[in-house]
Each structure stands twice: as structure tokens, then as C-alpha cells.
Amino acid sequence: MAEEPQSIVPAYEDEDEYRPEPVAPPGPPAWMDGSSRIGIHTSIAGDVSAALEIAHGLGANALQIFSSSPRMWSRENDSSRIKAADSQRFRARRLELGLGPLVIHDNYLINLASPERVLRTRSIQAFHGELVRALALGADFLVAHPGACCGATMPDSIAAIADGLRQAARGLKLDGLRILLENTAGQGSSVGSKFEELHAILDLCRELPMGVCIDTAHIFAAGHDIRTAQGLDAALQHVDATIGLANVYVIHANDSKKELASRVDRHHHIGKGHIGLEAFGRVLNHPLLAGRAFILETPIDKPGDDRRNVVALWKLLGKEVPKRRGARDGFRVRAKARRRASGRATEKAHPSERPRKTSRAHAAAKRAALKSRKRGS
Numbered sequence: 001m002a003e004e005p006q007s008i009v010p011a012y013e014d015e016d017e018y019r020p021e022p023v024a025p026p027g028p029p030a031w032m033d034g035s036s037r038i039g040i041h042t043s044i045a046g047d048v049s050a051a052l053e054i055a056h057g058l059g060a061n062a063l064q065i066f067s068s069s070p071r072m073w074s075r076e077n078d079s080s081r082i083k084a085a086d087s088q089r090f091r092a093r094r095l096e097l098g099l100g101p102l103v104i105h106d107n108y109l110i111n112l113a114s115p116e117r118v119l120r121t122r123s124i125q126a127f128h129g130e131l132v133r134a135l136a137l138g139a140d141f142l143v144a145h146p147g148a149c150c151g152a153t154m155p156d157s158i159a160a161i162a163d164g165l166r167q168a169a170r171g172l173k174l175d176g177l178r179i180l181l182e183n184t185a186g187q188g189s190s191v192g193s194k195f196e197e198l199h200a201i202l203d204l205c206r207e208l209p210m211g212v213c214i215d216t217a218h219i220f221a222a223g224h225d226i227r228t229a230q231g232l233d234a235a236l237q238h239v240d241a242t243i244g245l246a247n248v249y250v251i252h253a254n255d256s257k258k259e260l261a262s263r264v265d266r267h268h269h270i271g272k273g274h275i276g277l278e279a280f281g282r283v284l285n286h287p288l289l290a291g292r293a294f295i296l297e298t299p300i301d302k303p304g305d306d307r308r309n310v311v312a313l314w315k316l317l318g319k320e321v322p323k324r325r326g327a328r329d330g331f332r333v334r335a336k337a338r339r340r341a342s343g344r345a346t347e348k349a350h351p352s353e354r355p356r357k358t359s360r361a362h363a364a365a366k367r368a369a370l371k372s373r374k375r376g377s
């Protein structure tokens with residue numbers, strides 16, 4: 001009991017160290033200029049800085065990314081680490097483009113509530129990695145799914161999540177980075193479809209910079225009817241009475257493929273789902289949500305879907321989006337990354353099964369097709 005927990009937290013108080021000459025707190029980030037912020041989740045396939053160009057090209061002035069593969073456990077010692085040169089380039093370019101906030105979404109495999117010891121330990125390590133990478137990139141927010149009970153009780157799961165967050169953050173100085181818990185649709189045994197649950201976690205993590213990200217598709221699937229003005233007001237009142245609206249920093253703006261209270265998490269294009277365009281107009285212009293960043297996580301079913309969704313949100317704010325020259329299309333970027341990945345797999349598995357001539361001819365045909373498409377548009 002008397003044993004001190006192993007930690008690298010310094011034994012002195014930060015305040016003591018700086019008392020003789022207090023350091024002035026840093027000013028708000030440059031993007032926090034009172035302007036509306038519309039962002040989109042963007043692929044980092046190939047290069048993390050490419051995500052900035054894509055978001056900017058689509059007409060967004062904020063963005064969300066994964067900082068490593070979202071469906072793979074990353075090991076701290078290899079590819080998941082962000083090189084200093086890459087993060088410097090990323091930060092400099094982000095500043096040039098005036099993109100903010102930068103939101104990072106955590107890995108889907110992380111479950112800080114897992115009753116299984118190995119999974120929980122791995123989750124804490126992985127979340128620590130998320131925090132390290134978010135700090136390296138200078139992110140403003142790290143959005144995290146709270147977790148799933150997987151057989152444990154809700155109170156135990158809530159305590160485990162809070163404890164896991166604290167352990168993951170141990171020894172880190174979360175300079176300007178805030179962890180946001182995302183509300184969930186309530187699928188399976190997921191924690192966080194009720195704002196009371198998120199509130200309980202926040203309450204247990206008072207020493208950490210925390211907040212909440214509200215996903216419109218999730219809140220709707222969890223049973224809050226935000227389709228009407230009264231429904232939206234009631235939902236926001238409920239949020240205020242539980243976690244407090246001041247703790248909401250980011251809104252994930254997604255329409256829902258599934259109906260009200262379905263407890264199923266399926267995102268749809270803005271205005272094409274069960275929530276509808278009118279309702280999104282009220283969400284984006286609601287005085288109680290002023291100053292929040294609205295980030296799209298809508299599907300890309302066909303080329304141009306991402307831009308159409310960005311344009312739709314700006315339009316609801318009464319703003320036009322200028323078409324940017326040389327803008328990259330998320331659909332093509334993703335298709336290219338897939339081709340690259342499958343090409344690598346083929347090469348590794350069966351080098352002899354890939355006749356060079358055929359693949360060269362194929363590439364030439366593709367180039368020709370691309371050229372003629374460009375000429376056509």
C-alpha cells in the first residue's frame with residue numbers, strides 16, 4: 001500500500017517551479033478567430049501532410065484524421081511513430097493553410113473498458129500512443145470512443161475508462177490538446193449513448209483536459225429526435241443538464257442511414273438520411289452551438305461526395321465554397337491507396353504471377369484514360 005506507483009511524473013508541482021516568474025499562458029490558436037469552422041475527416045494514406053491539402057482543396061477550414069491505421073494495433077517503436085521532420089512539415093503547412101481545429105480520431109480497436117486484461121493493457125498503451133502522436137502533430141482535440149462493457153457492468157466500465165485515460169496520459173504534458181469523448185449510438189454494449197455516462201467519466205478525470213464531441217448521427221440513433229426545432233432544443237437542454245454545453249467542443253456532422261432510436265451507427269450524406277437538410281440548418285446555426293467546429297464523417301460512395309458534403313454545410317451557413325485549383329478528390333486518393341496496398345500484397349505473395357508487361361500495359365491504358373477524362377472536363 002505504501003508502495004509508490006511507478007511513474008515518470010515529476011515529484012514537484014508545476015506551479016512551484018514557475019512561481020518566481022510565471023510564464024504567460026499561450027494565446028489561443030490562430031484558427032480560433034471567431035470564424036465558422038467546417039471540417040472533414042480526411043485520409044492520411046501515404047503521407048500525413050497530404051490530408052491537409054485534401055481538406056483545404058475540398059473547401060474545409062478544419063479537419064479530422066487518424067494518426068495511424070485505425071483498425072490495426074500499432075507498435076510504438078515502428079510505423080506509428082511520427083518522425084520529427086514529418087510533424088514539422090505538417091505543422092508548418094497547416095499554419096499556412098489556416099486549418100483548425102485539427103481533430104484526431106482514435107483507433108477503433110481501443111477499448112479502455114475491456115474486462116479482458118490483455119486487451120485493456122493494449123488499449124491503454126495504444127491510447128498513450130494516440131496522445132503522443134496528437135501532441136507531435138500539434139492537434140487541438142483527440143476524439144475517443146469511450147469503450148464497450150463487453151460483459152462488465154456500466155459503473156465498472158465507466159471507472160475502467162476513466163482509469164485507463166489517466167494511465168494513458170501519465171507522464172505527458174497535454175499542451176493545448178484536449179481529449180473529447182464521443183457520444184455513441186448505443187450499439188452493442190457501447191458506453192456513451194447516454195450523456196450521463198459521459199458525464200460520469202468526465203467527473204472521474206477532472207485532472208485531465210477533457211470534453212465531449214457530439215455526433216449528430218449517433219445522438220439521433222440513440223433516441224434524441226433532432227429533426228425538429230423543439231427536439232433539437234430538448235436534446236441540447238439535456239446535454240447542458242448533464243455534461244454542460246461548455247464541454248462540447250466539436251460536432252460530428254453526419255446524417256443517419258438508420259432511423260430514430262435505431263441504436264445503429266450508419267453515417268449518410270448531409271440531407272440524404274433520416275435527419276435531413278432542414279434539421280442540419282438548425283444544428284449549424286443554433287446559438288447554443290456557436291463557435292464549435294463541425295466535422296463531416298460522411299461516406300465517399302462516388303467521386304465528389306466529400307466536396308458535396310462540405311459545400312452543403314457551408315451553404316447552410318450561407319457561404320459559398322470557391323472551387324480550388326488542383327484540389328485532390330478524396331475518392332481518388334482512397335482508390336489510389338487501395339491500389340497501392342493491393343499491389344504491394346500481390347508483389348509479396350506471388351511475384352511470378354504478375355507479368356510486368358501486362359501491368360505496364362495496364363498502367364499505360366489507365367494513364368491514357370485519365371488524360372482523356374481530364375481533357376473532357
Ligand SMILES: [Zn+2]
Pocket residue numbers: 105145182
Ligand atoms: Zn467516432
Ligand SMILES: [Zn+2]
Pocket residue numbers: 182215252297
Ligand atoms: Zn463521429
